[in-house]
Amino acid sequence: MRSEFLPFSTPTIEEAEINEVVDCLRSGWITTGPKVKRFEEAFGAYVGAPFAVPLSSATAGLHLTLLALKIQEGDEIITTPMTFVSTVSMIVLCGGTPVFADIEPGTLNIDATKIREKISSRTRAIIPVHFAGQSCDMDPIFSLATEFGLTVIEDAAHAAGSEYKGQRIGSLDSISIFSFHPNKNITTGEGGMVCTRDEALAEEVSLLKFHGMNREAWKRFAASGTPNYDIVLPGFKYNMMDIQAALGIHQLPKLDGFINKRQEIAEFYSHAFADLPELALPTYAPFVQRHAWHLYTPLVRIEKLTIDRDQFMTALKQENIGTGLHYKAVHHHTWYKENLPQPEGSLSNADYASDRILSLPLFPKMTLDDASDVVEAVKRVITRCRK
Numbered sequence: 001m002r003s004e005f006l007p008f009s010t011p012t013i014e015e016a017e018i019n020e021v022v023d024c025l026r027s028g029w030i031t032t033g034p035k036v037k038r039f040e041e042a043f044g045a046y047v048g049a050p051f052a053v054p055l056s057s058a059t060a061g062l063h064l065t066l067l068a069l070k071i072q073e074g075d076e077i078i079t080t081p082m083t084f085v086s087t088v089s090m091i092v093l094c095g096g097t098p099v100f101a102d103i104e105p106g107t108l109n110i111d112a113t114k115i116r117e118k119i120s121s122r123t124r125a126i127i128p129v130h131f132a133g134q135s136c137d138m139d140p141i142f143s144l145a146t147e148f149g150l151t152v153i154e155d156a157a158h159a160a161g162s163e164y165k166g167q168r169i170g171s172l173d174s175i176s177i178f179s180f181h182p183n184k185n186i187t188t189g190e191g192g193m194v195c196t197r198d199e200a201l202a203e204e205v206s207l208l209k210f211h212g213m214n215r216e217a218w219k220r221f222a223a224s225g226t227p228n229y230d231i232v233l234p235g236f237k238y239n240m241m242d243i244q245a246a247l248g249i250h251q252l253p254k255l256d257g258f259i260n261k262r263q264e265i266a267e268f269y270s271h272a273f274a275d276l277p278e279l280a281l282p283t284y285a286p287f288v289q290r291h292a293w294h295l296y297t298p299l300v301r302i303e304k305l306t307i308d309r310d311q312f313m314t315a316l317k318q319e320n321i322g323t324g325l326h327y328k329a330v331h332h333h334t335w336y337k338e339n340l341p342q343p344e345g346s347l348s349n350a351d352y353a354s355d356r357i358l359s360l361p362l363f364p365k366m367t368l369d370d371a372s373d374v375v376e377a378v379k380r381v382i383t384r385c386r387k
């Protein structure tokens with residue numbers, strides 16, 4: 001057994017990030033300013049988005065995107081139940097109604113073939129989530145959007161660096177929202193980015209993120225700015241700070257290397273677990289894509305074991321192996337059970353995954369020895385708890 005606890009994720013912060021934050025602190029400009037501008041431009045260029053709006057989180061990005069689209073009472077938005085709750089709670093907080101389509105059993109992405117039956121005269125948008133960094137099948141989703149006049153909003157929180165049929169996530173004809181939470185593929189501490197080809201949408205999100213002040217108002221205390229400003233609509237306080245962007249500026253050039261390392265560990269796991277009937281391993285989608293391997297999420301076949309998933313996670317913790325839970329399906333959470341009950345069996349793949357899924361340690365600083373420790377611990381728990 002390992003002597004040291006292996007967390008499920010930890011960010012890679014090196015000297016360049018630390019020095020840039022120190023530079024920011026010494027510069028006298030710590031909130032939104034030149035470093036945010038640099039990160040915004042570099043990230044937009046990396047993903048291939050003509051417009052990128054930096055924010056305090058992806059949750060803020062979802063919120064402002066839905067507000068900019070004027071989502072309101074009665075509007076329906078189709079999304080997946082296998083996501084972090086903020087995808088869905090932002091719909092609710094805008095007054096909209098989330099409508100869940102079931103997931104595919106292997107990729108755990110929204111099943112594009114199950115979306116059509118969920119479309120009604122009230123449907124306004126579809127929010128696919130690129131689960132674990134693997135792209136959803138976007139072509140059928142875009143066809144439906146065109147046929148029914150819907151907006152596509154990609155929850156790309158896991159998908160910095162992902163590609164769909166040769167195109168980077170962030171460059172498609174939609175709105176993509178990225179997260180830079182410390183567990184994500186690159187981090188700014190907390191942070192998010194809305195990427196789009198739609199200039200008007202980007203402008204609206206930009207206004208909403210900072211009090212509804214005209215675009216360059218952050219300069220108002222600098223020599224190049226003017227202290228006067230105008231408010232063109234009531235807005236929020238969702239801006240990214242230079243302290244945060246200082247991290248992002250040095251994380252972004254490392255993203256491709258991070259993904260390669262993640263892929264190496266994910267493939268090590270898949271190889272090592274290939275013969276274990278007690279685990280259902282994540283599968284690759286059949287189209288050409290680049291998986292960003294944000295998460296490695298096997299399903300524990302609890303029907304073959306004497307313990308449930310939570311007990312499995314506790315057993316791994318006793319082996320000094322950390323795990324994550326991505327995700328308990330959104331419709332299993334109390335508020336959604338009480339306020340948005342789902343017909344029995346209508347989300348059967350999500351229900352199945354929700355009780356069985358766990359995230360094994362996966363982060364760029366991990367070594368293959370660490371991954372071996374995980375494999376050995378998982379095998380020990382399974383051997384001990386086989387039916």
Ligand SMILES: *Cc1c(COP(=O)(O)O)cnc(C)c1O
Binds near residue numbers: 059180191
């Ligand atoms: C992390 C995450 C979010 C929220 O991102 P924040 O930056 O923490 O607000 C939204 N959706 C998914 C799928 C996520 O994993």
